Amino acid sequence: MGLRFPLWKIWSNGQYERVDGYLSIYQRCLGTAGFRRSFVGSDRVFCGCRCCVYCFACGLYALFCEKKRSMNTLLRHTLATRINHWLMAACMIALVLTGFLPILGIKFAWVTLHWVSGVIFTASVLFHIIYALTRQDWRSMWIARGEFADVLSSLSGSIKALKVSPGKYWLMQKIYHHIVAIMSLVACVTGILMLLKIDSPFWTRDPYVFSGESWGIIYILHDFSGLCFIPLIMMHVYFAIRPEKLFYTRSMIKGWITDEEYRAHHDPEKWNVKRKG
Structure with missing residues (x-):
């Protein structure tokens, strides 16, 4: 480094x-x-x-x-993307804590904190979807058929070990994103339905809007997505602090990567990135 x-x-x-x-x-x-x-x-x-x-x-x-090693830096994440990322991360951690700490016997007024965090998280997910479709190249997250041959090779972090060179995102980053996206959508949809069982300033509690069997399915899906978030968060933090991945973490804070990092880890022909300087 x-x-x-x-x-x-x-x-x-x-x-x-x-x-x-x-x-x-x-x-x-x-x-x-x-x-x-x-x-x-x-x-x-x-x-x-x-x-x-x-x-x-x-x-x-x-x-x-650390100072910039080169003025020739490239924009990887816009300010809107970074703010939304950290907002989503804070909400996800708050949801996991308020969802599972009471089960472990730690009692506190968690219901309001949980549903408020869930509403903000849902808004953040919607913003991410709209922003990605309108302001970003959503195709950069598309997994090409030939990339599946690089599932194990991509773990090495070496672009030379890959059969299909990566664009903005590596294969494992795409797979991780799609898993988080699916679990987030499941949590958001089931969470919105579960809001009908609590009182709020905006609606009246109605626990009989669904049958008992339907509520059971909703609870199972919501709890399963919540459980999935725990290893997903741990995995994300682990790879974020690994030394060879720190430049990705820095880019989510400062927005940029250096030209050297760009050429060492990405294919310029597949990621036409905007230069900052």
């Missing part, structure tokens, strides 16, 4: 070493086979915690403090 950050001593293979650069620290601490096999004992565990904290700090540094 070429990122320089204040050096820190780490424990590796029985001796202290000074390691320069975020990737080298990540690979040496978490990617060394000997280190993984002997990751026992208080010193090793403490070292692992230190390395995780250090990598997280480096990630924050890369996202918020």
Whole structure:
């Protein structure tokens, strides 16, 4: 990555070493086979915690403090896309917490928080659909038939390992997006129907609008989509903080990627991107 950050001593293979650069620290601490096999004992565990904290700090540094390495940057996400993304993320986390914490025995006034977050989340989903269809190239999320041969190769993160070069989005990013989209639509539709069972300033509670069997199906679909959000959120956070993916996370905060990142991870012929400078 070429990122320089204040050096820190780490424990590796029985001796202290000074390691320069975020990737080298990540690979040496978490990617060394000997280190993984002997990751026992208080010193090793403490070292692992230190390395995780250090990598997280480096990630924050890369996202918020690192200067542009080149003025020739390219726009990946517009301001509207970024604002809506973080609004949707906040609502999704709020929905998961208010939906499952009461089941775990943590009692609080969750109903109002849950349905208000759900209404905002539904509005955010609708905005995303309309904005993608009218202001963005929705075809960039379309999965070509030949791309399915790259399901495993795309996990490596190397464009050279792919049979079909990626445009704006990689195959796994498209698959993840479509799964989230389906689960979001299921949660929104069933959630809107479930609003009929609560009182609000805008409508009167009517729990008998559907039969008991119909309510059961609605609850099952809503709960299933909610359960799916938990691993989806965990997966999203994991890949967002991986060192080789940090430039994608930065682009969702600042909007841009460098020309070097663009050419290393995308096919210019399939993604005609707008240049910022």
